Structure formats: C-alpha cells, structure tokens
Amino acid sequence: MSGAERAIAVARQAGAGAPDHVRLDYEARFIRRKRLVSAGGVSVLVDLPETVSLDHGDALVLESGAHLGVIAAEEPLLAVTGGNLARLAWHVGNRHTPCRIEEERLLIRDDPVLARMLEGLGARVAPVRGPFAPEGGAYGRGRTLGHSHEH
Structure with a gap:
C-alpha cells in the first residue's frame, strides 16, 4: 500500500475549502477501510478506527494534516x-x-x-x-447500525 496517502480521521463539515475531493454515493460513504482515488488522481487509503457514515461536506483528514473533501455523488x-x-x-x-x-x-x-x-x-x-442524504438514525449520528432497548 505504499505510495498512497492515508486518511486517519474525519472532520465534520470541513471539506468545503479542501484542495481535492472524492465523490461517493450513499453506500460508499459508509466507510472504515478502503482505497479511494481523489478527483485529482491521488490514491488514498482510508484507515479509520471505526466505521463512519460520511456526509456531503465532510473531510477525510490525511496523515499530513491535509483535508480531502467528501461530495455526495448523484445516484x-x-x-x-x-x-x-x-x-x-x-x-x-x-x-x-x-x-x-x-x-x-x-x-x-x-x-x-x-x-x-x-x-x-x-x-x-x-x-x-x-x-442521497437520508435522515439520520434516532440512536446516534448518521446511519443506525442497530440499537438496543435495554437499560
């Protein structure tokens, strides 16, 4: 996996001024570990500590500190x-x-x-x-992965 930038975090609603971006549909915005290629041709290995649901306007934070904008693709x-x-x-x-x-x-x-x-x-x-940007789940931000009614 050499030669690829590594995305290690998400910055919510911080992608607007990013110099480069990825365009992802609804399914592809549900991510933890995946190789992407940005609009500018940069290979990026997304390597997040947990699965997240990215929103239009978010940014992937690269190890260098640079931001890679996330754009919701038409579908x-x-x-x-x-x-x-x-x-x-x-x-x-x-x-x-x-x-x-x-x-x-x-x-x-x-x-x-x-x-x-x-x-x-x-x-x-x-x-x-x-x-596509559906309503978030009632049990947390973004997609609902499941929930428990236990106390």
Whole structure:
C-alpha cells in the first residue's frame, strides 16, 4: 500500500475549502477501510478506527494534516409524493429503508419493489437523480447500525 496517502480521521463539515475531493454515493460513504482515488488522481487509503457514515461536506483528514473533501455523488432515486405523506413515510420506515423526508416529498433509493408498493398505496413515484442524504438514525449520528432497548 505504499505510495498512497492515508486518511486517519474525519472532520465534520470541513471539506468545503479542501484542495481535492472524492465523490461517493450513499453506500460508499459508509466507510472504515478502503482505497479511494481523489478527483485529482491521488490514491488514498482510508484507515479509520471505526466505521463512519460520511456526509456531503465532510473531510477525510490525511496523515499530513491535509483535508480531502467528501461530495455526495448523484445516484438514481425515487421521489415519492401523495396525499398522505406521513402514511407513506411510515410504510417506508416500516421496511427500514433509508429515506430523505422533505416537506412535499420523500426521497428513497431507486427500488422497483418499493415503488410498486408505494404506488399501490396511492403514491406518485417518479425517478430522479441527485445526491442521497437520508435522515439520520434516532440512536446516534448518521446511519443506525442497530440499537438496543435495554437499560
């Protein structure tokens, strides 16, 4: 793994002024150890102490102290609209599907099975492209890896 820069930490919302960046989709932003190539062609070995969910605008901190910006890549999504958005959101959440909740629509990753289910519930479902940044989990920052109800 020689010749690669090493990313050892994450700086939240510190990527805006970074001189270089990586563009990652939702799945690729869930990371602990992986080799990436930046937009500028720099090979980077991400070697974090634990798995993290990166957000658009975060930065990977390199051993040198430099920051590598993180940009959420565009990907295929479904825009879900309908008369009872709260009910539709409940059905999406009941299937443990990551979802971006906006005032007028829900955004989910492109999934034909969920699209048919939602249309069966009266939703209008339209394909769109964009960066995917779903709601974070109730049990911590970013994605919910699981939770316990024990005290």
